[in-house]
Amino acid sequence: MKTRVKQWMISRASLLALLGVTAISGDYSANAADQSLQAGFGFRDITPPLPIHLAGYAARKKPADRVDGTLAAQAVVFCNPGGEKVVLITVDNCEGSRAFLAAPIDEIVKRHGFQAGQVMTTFTHTHSAPLLPQTLETMNLLAPADNLRIQEYGSFLQKQIVAAVDMAMADLQPAILEHGQGTAGFAMNRRVFREDRVDFGENLDGPVDHDVPVLCIRGTNGTVRAILFGYACHGTTLGGDDFYTVSGDFSAYARQNVESLYPGAMAMYLPGMSSDINPSPRSSLLDAKRHGLELAGSVVGVLKRPMRSVTGHFHYAFSEIELPLATPPSREQLLKDAQSKDDYIRRRAEQYLDRLNREQPLPKAIKLPMAVLRFGSDLTFLAMGGEPVVDYSIQLRRLFGEIHPWRIGYAFDIACYIPSARILKEGGYEADSSLIYYGYYGPIKGLAEAMIIQHFTKLIQQTR
Ligand SMILES: [Zn+2]
Incomplete structure (x- = not known):
């Protein structure tokens, strides 16, 4: 790694010499802060006290009694030379509702002058983190005393989300971005067809997206400050004996592995569009840790190979559409x-x-927030709310390949699963029965997919 940093520093020095900047290097660095994209990073430990009830599986009947690894709330702020900002937040949790996020987002907007839609929350979707207040309420059947602990943890988490953004804002510095992509093979389609129904299982022939997008963010001295990575897979490895263990699942183990290899850098996972995808194999802590190693190995492999420069500043577009539901x-x-x-x-x-x-x-429709964060043609984050199925990830990659689309799900608000037209035709959990837990009658109408693709096209045009 050292060799590479040195090479980079030499090339930057030669570039500055070529530009005739050497003699006024003091002025250059002052100028650089105004002229270049800046980035800042924040991290807060959000590991809960025990015992605490976990979210994600309706089958759990008692609180978690042990913790494995640290849960985190993380933030990365990008700031354009003109002062326009956007913040991406990731929380190690299954999900928090729009109602739960309203207070921390208001606070972030108030403190730091973000505009509506410029605060993008995502959840890693680990199914082994605490239940949150005002979230998946149909699923929450806790006794008052247990609920009180959830309320307390919820208030704590709301504060930590704001604190992570405070840290990131205080950390803004000129940044150099590089993008690359690897693969990891443990994501498996979980929809299997048995006679007349769709069931949970392992479908070796079902669609998957094994891409591992990586964004390396360096300071102007070449030091790696942060490593963002993604993958399209449910955070559902844990089960069996680990069913009552607090854990960030594979994404948190991957983050910790990457950070151990890049001391001082913050690693951050952004969830993909993956609601019909499970890790394989799954059921144990050992599986989750091994997937974490595989994913980290892929990320580090990308970092060690040549990466594509991401230049210039960003353009950002956000808006919401309404996906119509069947008649109640x-x-x-x-x-x-x-x-x-x-x-x-x-x-x-x-x-x-x-x-x-x-x-x-x-309810006659589901509100779906969508955003495009675009760095020229070098890299484009395409983010949407809900739990989108993998068909969206595959289709967006095919349609918008030339702008290097990084597909993100679970963003802003997770109202329910977001099925594709194919899945609505086939039926099953992602098409319909998952709506029970989100408190909706459905299904979503089949034209949803066309609406989503059309809206991404529009947002991408707005960021040209
Ligand atoms: Zn899910």
Whole structure:
């Protein structure tokens, strides 16, 4: 690594000499801060106290009783020479709702002058981190005392999210960006077809996206300050004996492995579009750690090979679209569902009936936030909310290959799964039954996919 930094410093020195800048190097560095893209990084430890109930699996019946590894809230701020900023936040958790995120985002906007949409939250989607308040409420059936611990952890996490951004803002410095891509093979399509239904399993022939995008961010002295990486896979390795262990799953182990090889640098994972993809094999802490090693190995491999320069400043576009839902059920159907023996079906019906009784309209659409963060043609982050299936990742890569699209899911707000037209036709958990846990009746209508692709096209045009 040392050799490479030295080579880079020599080439920068030669470049400065060529530009005739050597004699006024003092002026140059003052100028560089105004003229160049800046980046800053923040990290907060958000490992919870025990015991605590975890989110992600409806089958869990008791709180977690041990912790393996640190959970983190992280932030990276990019700032253009003109002062325009955007912040990407990643939290080691399954997800936090729009309602849960509202307070920390307001605080970040107020403290640092971001505009609406410029604060992009993502969740690593580990299924082994605490339940959060105001999130997946249909799924939360806790006793009041357990709920109190969730409320306390939630307030703590909201503060840490703001603190991570404070740190990143205080850390803004001129940055040099390089992008590259590797692969990792443990992501497996989980939709298997049995007679007349779609079930969970391991589908060796199903679509996957094994890309590992990597962004290396250096200071002007060549030091690696941060390493961003992505992968399209659910954070669901843990199970079996580790079902009640707090863990950031494979992405946190990958982060820790990368950081151990690049001391002083912050590694940060951005989740891909991967809701129908599971790690394989899965069920143990050992599997999660091994996937973490594989992913880190891929990231470090990219860093050791030549990478593409990402030059200039960024353009950013954000807006939301509404994906139409099928017509809500009749009051008769809701009353019937409210008698269901299934807790989750019952709670969903009760919530809809409650709305009817208060003369509020029933949900007719899902709001989907979408954003494009574009660095010329060198690198483009395409981010969307919800839990998008992998078809989106594959299609966006094919359609927008020339601008090097880095596909991000679980961004801004996770209202529900975002199925493709194919999956809506096939049915199964990602198409319909997952909506029970998100408290919606569906499914989303089949034109959703065309709407999403069309909207990404529009946002990309806005960032030209
Ligand atoms: Zn999920």
